[in-house]
Amino acid sequence: MRSMAACRLGVASSAAHTIEVDRTCTLCNSTKPHGKPRIEGMNFNMSQVSSLAVGGFCPDDAQVLGVDLEPRRDRLFPGFARVALSLREREIYEATTGEARNLLGVALWTAKEAVLKATGHGLSVSPAAVRVFFSDSLTDQLAEAFEASHELADEEVTAASVCSARAVFTVPSRDNSDTTEERSFHITWTALTLHPEKQPAHNNPQSTNPAHGSDVAAEQFLLATATEGGAQQRARTPGGYPR
16 A cells, blocks of 8 residues: 555655555544545555555545455355345346356445445445446446456556446444435446566566466456546546556
8 A cells, every 4th residue: 555655645665664544433433543544645545355456546635435356256255145235236136147147246346345445434334235326238348348458468467447337325324313324426347457477577476487477377357446426536546566
């Protein structure tokens, strides 16, 4: 996180460790550092998996931003549909089969995580409180984007944008009353492909050819970006960083 922020703040990479990260929670009165990470001077959010980290940046300090990254073929946890999906989402998900169901599940999960990271709630609330409204062609567009991303093997990480959607988060009351608030988010998905063969051999311990980097198969990920306020206020999400 600090290394990514250093690039944007003009801080030398060797001094990245000096950047302060504020984890104060704005949603409760706890003094424990468990809130959404904030860095003074930038609107930033990040997500990481075992082999890739991605940062999202927004030039508008007032814009609410969240990103989530998951492997394309990630196995969703048992009871995913029951725990994470709204009734409408669950009906569509359970009526979908094969690879399309997996793609839809990962898309819904990343969108919900991105929204909950944007607001700072995280998984302290049910993901089902975030309802995603998407087109009937979403899974087809996801598959096409992953194919396009894989074919763009001219860089270490390649990306292809997918269609957008809208998500509505029903915010639970902080005082246990029946009062709720609805917040609307713009969702954009991006298909990412990590090409290990493009990594220098010294960065890839699995490499078998020092001259050509790695012969390990490419990895694919789905990135969701959530911004509050509509399509006109989208954040810019740069390429990923291999870990």
